[in-house]
Amino acid sequence: xxxxxxxxxxxxxxxxxxxxxxxxxxxxxxxxxxxxxxxxxxxxxxxxxxxxxxxxxxxxxxxxxxxxxxxxxxxxxxxxxxxxxxxxxxxxxxxxxxxxxxxxxxxxxxxxxxxxxxxxxxxxxxxxxxxxxxxxxxxxxxxxxxxxxxxxxxxxxxxxxxxxxxxxxxxxxxxxxxxxxxxxxxxx
Numbered sequence: 001x002x003x004x005x006x007x008x009x010x011x012x013x014x015x016x017x018x019x020x021x022x023x024x025x026x027x028x029x030x031x032x033x034x035x036x037x038x039x040x041x042x043x044x045x046x047x048x049x050x051x052x053x054x055x056x057x058x059x060x061x062x063x064x065x066x067x068x069x070x071x072x073x074x075x076x077x078x079x080x081x082x083x084x085x086x087x088x089x090x091x092x093x094x095x096x097x098x099x100x101x102x103x104x105x106x107x108x109x110x111x112x113x114x115x116x117x118x119x120x121x122x123x124x125x126x127x128x129x130x131x132x133x134x135x136x137x138x139x140x141x142x143x144x145x146x147x148x149x150x151x152x153x154x155x156x157x158x159x160x161x162x163x164x165x166x167x168x169x170x171x172x173x174x175x176x177x178x179x180x181x182x183x184x185x186x187x188x
Contacts, residue, residue: 041065041107045134051090059090069104071095077104091116115176119163128158142179
């Protein structure tokens with residue numbers, strides 16, 4: 001009986017070893033969305049988004065792609081945002097509402113991340129990508145401005161906007177979000 005069980009176990013293990021899923025070919029039109037979206041941006045690819053009022057008043061938030069990360073704040077890999085005494089402040093917002101200076105997240109097509117934007121005085125400000133690393137050329141990084149009902153691919157240039165302290169809708173966490181898309185443009 002022991003020999004039979006041992007032989008059966010070896011047979012099962014060898015069958016599992018032979019079938020690793022690598023032989024399965026899924027037609028492109030039948031692939032689930034997550035198969036085509038995962039790994040479109042390689043792990044450790046990143047970009048830094050900068051908010052600036054002038055050459056001395058600026059703040060940044062970093063986005064780092066990691067397919068094992070979560071959209072929820074993770075103490076071990078994300079960096080909490082701590083407001084300072086600067087004239088402007090910029091943070092990305094995790095899916096559970098935490099302001100972050102460094103956000104590690106998985107890439108998914110049409111990924112949307114809210115931003116928390118503030119200025120201590122009225123004025124024209126701009127958002128731009130100050131650095132990027134290993135982001136594929138076909139990925140667009142859109143800023144969506146719900147207050148002005150406008151958007152711009154930040155890979156093509158800076159987005160300028162006005163903050164007015166008297167109008168609380170012109171700043172804060174509900175005005176802007178970053179949307180990442182593959183290929184063609186973003187629809188408001």
